[in-house]
Amino acid sequence: MSAPAIELKNLEKSFGLARIIQGVNLQIAKGERHAVIGPNGAGKSTLFNLITGRFAPTSGGVFLHGEDVTGLKPFEINRRGLSRSFQITNIFPNMTVFENIRCGLLWTMGYRYSFWHMIGRQQDVTEKAEEILAQINLSSRRNELAGTLAYAEQRALEIGITIAGGADIILLDEPCAGMSHSETDLIVDLIRKVTEDKTLLIVEHDMGVIFDLADQISVLVYGEVIESDTPDVVRASAKVKEAYLGASLEA
Amino acid sequence: MTIASKTPLTAGSTRLISLSNAMPWAFAALFLLCLPFVFQSNSALTIMNQMAITIVFALSYNMLLGQGGMLSFGHAVYMGLGGFFAMHVMNMVEDGLWLPLPFLPIVGGLFGMVFAFLIGSFSTRRAGTVFAMISLGVGELIAACSVIIVVFFGGEEGISGDRTMGPPVFGYEFLTQQEVYYLTVVWLLLAALLMYLFSRTPIGRIANAVRDNEERAEFLGYSQRNVRWISFCASGFFAGVAGSLFAINFEILTEENLNLATSGSILLITFIGGAGFFVGPIIGAIVFTLLQTVLGLHTELWALYLGILFVSCVMFFPSGFAGLIAMHRRPLALGKMKLLIKPYLKVAIPAITSVLSLAAVLEILFHKRHGYGGDHEMHLYGIAFDSGGYQAVAFATIIAAISLILVSRVLPEIREAWDNANHAEDRA
């Protein structure tokens, strides 16, 4: 059995006195679709930021395929095959949709910091970008500025950029936030399609989406994982119910 | 700021530049080659050379500001250092080093790049305000060093040389201003083309991405610092090329090639021209050089006008002249330019009049206050009059007021025409 795709060991993060993440241990196997749920303020986004290198953890470690990536910069973690999306849309607003996708491709397709290739002449990049555009249904918007797209389209583009580089671990932070039902269905289909054979870690509030997509679910409450199991087990867990109920009562 | 790469894509094209993209370059080359037949005087050639140098410099600056989102207050340093180094090499050529003059800019460029590499190692870690402040500090530091390190900078009088001492190239010794013009123009086209192509390489595109959203770029595998650093080095190279061209043209470099005033004016040039567009700095450089040399001949207040133009540019059309032109692409594509022509013509006369008469008010007031020793006879727009009394000021003010009122009357019409011209379907 190979090392888990993502492994968190005693991960902690404090902001000043506030301990946001307090000793999280988690293993996500290769090819697994893993969801993190929890009440507001449980530290889900912080957990994502710790895994992807946006924040450095206070203590503990993050391992990708058994390799210690704790404290590495986001781009270094990305180069090890991890890609993420953001809760608040995070795209390149002044570039065209096509160029947004293409930027997601360049590093992994080996162009890196090249100044000796003419980007327009690289058929492989162009074709791959067109392919992804088709996947996320934005081919018709190809030459529009990303900043001018509708919200749902921007969310799709966000996912497109995230998966473009072909990372084998994908982290999606609330991909369906703020979407209507029909839009959500489309996005879920899209996620399912583009994360085929990949490891997926997703944070989402929409329980329908979670139970629809996930193989495994972890429940994060006040910076601690209180349960991590299959959807059926989690659904039945008294601990989880209590935690959700307690949190909502407190709130 | 709307800094966007709006050029159409040339996906699938296998040529370096597609035919439609090559046309403007061919035209520009032809135009530049023919110019000396129209403007034959040495001073016109000198001004054109200066324009060409400023264009190269401004384009290199825009690799930072427009393409990479780095606001620098010290870019003159890289041009100046490249130029100083080129000047030293020119003097070595005089002492027997074999280097034909046309290759000098490569030497200066490399030096500019090496220096950009060193400074960039710490200045490109952050963009925004911190980068701007470091560039300012480094700029002041180098400018101040220029009077201390006399061996390299020559102190206050600078370093001079003679370009004609190198081996002749196809029989040319670069004695005349015209020969220098052609040398400068070839380098202008070469440098501009290379910078254009740079913006179309992977790193050029990623520089745009980092400019737009540095964090997102990091999550795509790119180190924002490295991306900026590489752009910075490339920009340093072309700044050095501009410096070398300066050395060839003027045969002297002084402290003013390094100081804050020069760095500031290149920011002004790039911004007025339009930092979001490749042609922006070119337009800016042409406008600025004309303002400085031609307007400077006619009025002492040229710098005031330039300041007013700059501030109003930032406030009212932050995408610069190029942005103003680009705004008309859509009406043009819709075939609706004719809707705009009439209101434009209608506003042109009062607008020009108001600008001229406002300038007249300033000129008269200035003349009243600082004119040569109580001599109130003044010539403006070919009219001689007395600036001493209040009649002249009052007259100019009234004209300015009337024309401004007329302009404001036409404005709603323009706005409406503009809306119409930008809509695919005619509004009822």
Added chain:
Amino acid sequence: MALFLVNVLDGFVTGLLLFMLCSGLTLIFSMMGVLNFAHASFYMLGAYFAYQISLVTGFWIGLLVAPLIVGLIGALIERYGLRRVHKYGHVPELIFTFGLALLIEETIQFFWGKSQLPFSEPAALDFAAFAIAGNAFPAYKVFMIAVAMGIFLTLLYILTKTRIGMTIQAALSYPETVQNLGHNVPLVFMCVFGVGTAMAGLAGVIAGPVLGVFPGMALQLGSIVFVTIVIGGLGSLWGALVASLIIGWLQTFATAYDVTAEQVLTAIGFTKPEMIWDHPLQDLWTLTLPQLGPILPYLLMVIVLVLRPQGLMGNRES
């Protein structure tokens, strides 16, 4: 020793003067995120207005009125200029204030010409307060210290003892809390800009008679002010104070002591080349500390930024 004492005092005056500019700049930057490139231009405006007013009413009225006018102009510029540019982003804001600096300099030349203006200290303060070993310490400088300290204490009081001050202080560390000021954020911004520029104007009034009133006075001080707040840490008021004093003393002492590179180099065992004027390192050998004085702040800034990018006392980056 006597000279040392005089230099401590002189450096203190320079540092406090710098702080008067830096504190306003820091306030504006912390609250609005705008690095006001034209800050030193408001300092220059203060000096020019005070000169003009003093021609009619004498120095003291000018001291009171000129900063008010400068503050008013600052507030108007914020209201009708900066606020407009704000929506384009931070870089255009910075460029706007840069353009403003150019424009103010040109406007001043338009009205007052290009020469240095004869603005002198008021007769009441035109005497030597005391002398240390023959070196007179002008009463006017004592007055400068008093004004600067007064401003500093007032600022300290407002920031630590009043409600608005506490909010402002919170905003220095956590920009998000600016929203807590309620829905009248634009008005607060306008006032902060006005107060900040008025302080610069006041600095101009009191510095004018000592440092001279001429169109280049803004440029001469401008970059040093930015360097100071970068060294101190952008947005840190205490950092601005510390950095101002460091730079004040650094420049004073660098000029005061004639340490030469030759002394240093010989001390550490190098021998001076005989034909110094043909030597490639001639500039190194002939270097003196006073020569280096004006570039020391820039060197310090580069060093600080390399070692500690957020500045001496800054706690947030950019």
Added chain:
Amino acid sequence: MNKFNLMMATALAAGLVAGAAAAQEKVRIAFIDPLSGPFATTGTQGLAIYRHSVKELVNEPGALLDGNAEFEMVPFDNKISAKESLIQLQVAMDQGIRVIAQGASSGVANALTEAVAKHNRRNPDDPVIFLNHSAVDPALTNDKCQFWHFRFDANADIKMDALTDDIAANPDIKKVYVIGQDYSFGKAVAAAAQRFLQEKRPDIEIVGNELHPIGKVKDFTPYARKIVGSGADAVITGNWGGDMVGLGKAVMGAGFDKPIYTYYGATSGITAAFGEEGDGIVKLVGAGQVNPAPTLEAQEFIEAFYVSFPDLDFGQPQMANVAPMLAAAINEVGNATDIKAIAYALEGMEYDSIVTGKTLMRESDHQTIQTVTVQGQTPEAAFDYDNSGRGMVAETVVELASNDSATTCEMKRP
């Protein structure tokens, strides 16, 4: 509106044509100096002195080619930048002007003299002559001398010679502090001070000799402290512009009440800035003199200047010599087009100036030898500076100053 615009356009066009057509019997002199920016006052004042001397000494008396020709000053703003100066030189030459006058900043003069030499070497049939009216870096008439450059001001060494005469005659001075701007001119002043003092008064101790960065010092107080602390009896400085004001005010503010010998410690706002404090303290060395007017003609000439230019100063008397000396050279040649012959005529010319006495353009290095005076600031000057009620009055007068001084110039003549 339409009509007005049209009228303006035609007026503009007419103005341009008229400007081009009126240039015939005029001999034009390109005046390339700063007319905008921080040093504009210097340029504006120089231009006024030129205009005044052209009018009073050449055109109105009909002194050029028996009244058949006139001088015309054509101002070019070089913004005190070397680059701009070269562009303006090019513009001037394109307009057919072959006489170039410049003076503010030795840096610019260096650039111009080299550019003129290069142009004349590359175009031997169409040379240009460079009349330097106030750039005083000694190198211009020594190591960097060239045939087409003529200096009408006394150079830094000559001035220092006169200045040290004044110091040598004052037995109270035992310690001297030399301070200047860190560039070629400042260094030249310091070197000359050391040399002449050693020669004339070996007992005088130079207690300080230092250079400060040019235009970068905000506050001269620390320098002033050092000067006072050194116990100096006199200060010598070549500072100009803001550096002069800053240094002077700081030194006097620190309680220094002994003579401050300057090269440029007056006019351009400096006298007004020093005010009463500078009376009896600030000394100035310069060519010629204003107070008292050396001749009756000078008296009238300067009075007329102040009538025409009440806001400006008659600050650099030697500048009034350029036009009449050039006119004399042209008269000797008989035409204004043979620049080479005119240059040869200028060489070695002797001229009786109303402001600088017996004046000689030395052949060996093209350095003018003339009366140099050391002047002191006082409220009792007939012609004041900066409308401040005080001016500079000559205290020591040296005729044909440094006539026998050596030069390293090896003049190459065409």
